[in-house]
Amino acid sequence: MAKVKVYVTLKPSLLDAQGRVVQTALENLGYGNVEDVRIGKYIELEVKENGQTLDTQIEEMCRKLLANPVIENYRFEVTE
């Protein structure tokens, strides 16, 4: 069983409205040194090996469903 951690983030070119609000909130709490906040998704998968290359499979999952390539970037890590 492999444990896969997938990180999905909005593309840098897009305004992250949620991130902007959090940044303002942090500023209000006195953390004026926070330069930028980007909010994304973190997804954990537990995947059984089925002979196919795991990386290719996960890559496919990300492109098809877990992220929308029009607006989002993704990366993932595989741990055993």
Place this chain on the structure above:
Amino acid sequence: MLIKEPGSKTVSKNTEPIAPEVYREMGLIDSEYQKIVEVLGRHPTYTEVGMYSVMWSEHCGYKYSRPILRLFKKYKEALEGEGLENAGVIDIGDGYGIVMKMETHNHPSAVEPFQGAATGVGGILRDIFTMGARPIACLNSLRFGPLDDAHNRYLFENVVAGIAHYGNCVGVPTIAGEVVFDDCYSGNCLVNAMSAGIVRIDDIASACAKGVGNSVLYVGSSTGCDGIHGATFASVELGPDSENRRPNVQIGDPFQEKLLIEATIEALKTGFVVGIQDMGAAGITCSTCETSAKAGTGMEIDVLKVPRRQSDMTPYEVMLSESQERMLAIVEKGHEDDVAAVFKKWGLNAVVIGHVTDDGLVHVWEGDQLVAEVPAKSLADDAPTYYLETEEPEYLKEVRCFDLTKIPEPADYNEALEKLLGSPSIASKEWVYRQYDHMVQTNTAILPGADAAALRIRGTKKAIALVCDCNGRYCYLDPFVGAQIAVAEAARNLACVGAKALGVTDCVSFGNPEKPQVFWQFKRAIEGMAEACEAFDTPVISGNVSFYNETPETAIYPTPVVGMLGLIEDADKHCTPEFKREGDVVALLTGRRITKDSESDPGFCAVNDLGGSEYLKVMHNVVAGQPPALDIEAEKRLHTCLIEAISSNLLSSAHDCSDGGLAVALAESSIGGKLGVEASIVADCSASVALFGEAQSRAVISLPPDKLGELGELVEKHAIECTILGKVQGDRFKIDVNGVTVIDREVEQITRVWKNAIPERMEGRA
């Protein structure tokens, strides 16, 4: 199949006593524990004592409120007759009935506002569609502390977001409500969710476990450990450790709920569902014992068959879990698969967990182990009731002898008006209802922001109108009159859109009932409400009581919220509060008839009408005096006249004159219509009383001048007063009192004040 070992048919007689600290922790007192031992003839098991503790809590068992609630005629009849559920339907003709109910989620919302409010909406919707009705409207009545406090803003923001999240996703329009801000709700926010549904009268579903041998079907989401002891949680005061009670708060999934709505309505159409009930407070315990108690049957279930989210749950946890979006259905034997297939089509669990028996007992098995065996009726109906002491609170003497004549006139009436319009309780609630989908289902004929919202009923000419209302300050000063005014004002709001009041659901919140002063408030409020509901011929068809709304520092005002349903015979003939066109005559309709001794009084206010007013609170930070007097007969005459005038197409606008008085009512009609007004008041009282006094039984109307004659006939027929105030014209909001111009502002300016009050406080911007 349940495995019945001959030896385990009953729970061993030799059960060990439950330690007092254990049952006390669950909320039971010693005498209640003794009663359980008597009923069972032995000590209860751990699971059993848990089941009793939730069913006998105030939240489920109404142990304190039940004796008082019998004042509601319909409630009393229902208790003595066929049970409460069938009482909750109002016939609107054409074969249709409306069911409605309101319920508090105060305590969960205080701890986790988003989920607390969201699951409040979910629970009330399930109450509606388990009656076979399609939910067609959500309303809510909310109370918070002042918005200058960050925690109150956090609660307000997240409660509204939670309601929006749930209501929008399930596709039921949230069409009306009220939001009030007052110091007494700091730390004790009130979150009342109301819902209404429509059902063919012949298709009303029952919540009875009838038919020995029929199967007990568990439907919906899986069971987790969430919300265990939520029902008892609602029955204790909030203290500093309330935050630590977070695990008690349930998480809602509106997507599952939407599927449940569609699947339930479809499943009921199969004709094989004998009974159905929501698993709300006290979860499986409540639904199994209530359905069997109502039918006079018993039930056997196996907790191992219950779909679970967690693997290591004890029977106690399964029986008490308050996981959301679950229901219990009683299905005709042999047709389990037909019904389950519908739920499975919608991707929902549908599992037979037991069957109906004839012995009046609820047997709970964990595989071949019997873990509970209790009489259904004793759990559901025999909660001990207490006739608590009452005592008139001390504070009343002081607030009642407050001398209202000592209140000075404001230096500038314009500023006073703007202060009132900018008070969040009066200001525009657009910030709130923008976040609610109020148009889905495409029936909303009057959108939020009017006196009441209205939905046309497809397939008929009719529309229904819905509203909820309560003035807590009035109830604090006089719970009897305050509760009567809540009923009267709700009915007046309905009359202002052209609807005749048909029925009431109530949702009353009070402090700790074990304090005699609080219980006195409760008793007086219910007496007032019961009397008014009878006078208006609006039966109370359902309701909910919430106690312990207090912290060590403050208790809330008595807040008996009234939800009311009205009927508009011709959906096209309804009315809204905003002025429609220049040149219309503006007038004040007053239910109170002017008598010979008061010939100089053309129906405006007397100084006493400042008692408990928004003006007194906002300008002078005083909550004192007595609420304005209410003459129910006069009030009824006003409503009949309004409804007739609207159905005869006489009126361009009608607006209830309440919080903030005549000046605020005129301003709201002006702002809504983006039209100015020039009004003159001739009054035998000070200008502040004439402008801001809150005398009851009044409505501001506008109409084309050529309709005045016809209106005059109606006014005469119903023996009410009509006082011409002035004309809709221009872009200035102008009021003279006894010949002196006291208010003169651009409509645009007062609009900004009224519209921006809440957004500015919430977002620091307009």
Place this chain on the structure above:
Amino acid sequence: MKFGVIVFPGSNCDQDAYYAVRDVLKEPVEYIWHQEHDLKGVDCVIVPGGFSYGDYLRTGAVARFSPVMEAVKEHTDKGGYAIGICNGFQILCEAHLLPGALVSNDCLKFVCKYVQLTPANLNTPWTNQCKNGQVLNIPIAHQGGNFVCDQETLKRIEDNGQVILRYCDEAGRVTPEANPNGSLNNIAGVINERGNVAGMMPHPERAVEKILGSADGLNILRSVIEWARR
């Protein structure tokens, strides 16, 4: 013209769209369950609003993999008509049947209100019953209606006339203040290159009768019927 309204788990404007077509437009209409592979011979598919699959992960992300979406793609590849409304628009973007994507409103809150729209191209199957400079009064109700795409795509769809509706003020002016959600160029609705597939955030099916406050949504729904008749 025969309409089909797709029903996903979590759709909640399906019944409204069905009602608008059957009872107001008086055209034949059928529901199509998300697991169907066959569109029952409909001419125009409506992908309705709601919260398909709870809108979990991303709005519309799960729905696009329903079996019925295969059939919708075949239908539109052959030139069949399809319109996605609100959540339906999000689904059609996710399915790449329409350009761009819809992200969270810039105010981050759900917004339900009547907005004003002005048609940006009258020569389409979806707007031919509108008039030049007309201001349509149609409600929105969404939290994720902020239309985005890359600059290149934006230029392409603008040049091709694929933008069909823009948010405007009561006088028909396309201004930043009239933009309720932060959409690029005030875009409220777009079509694919061929024009047979449309998506819009406002709900035309909610503005079909005077008692609901407006009947302007009929301009959109009648356009496709007229277009097919020509």
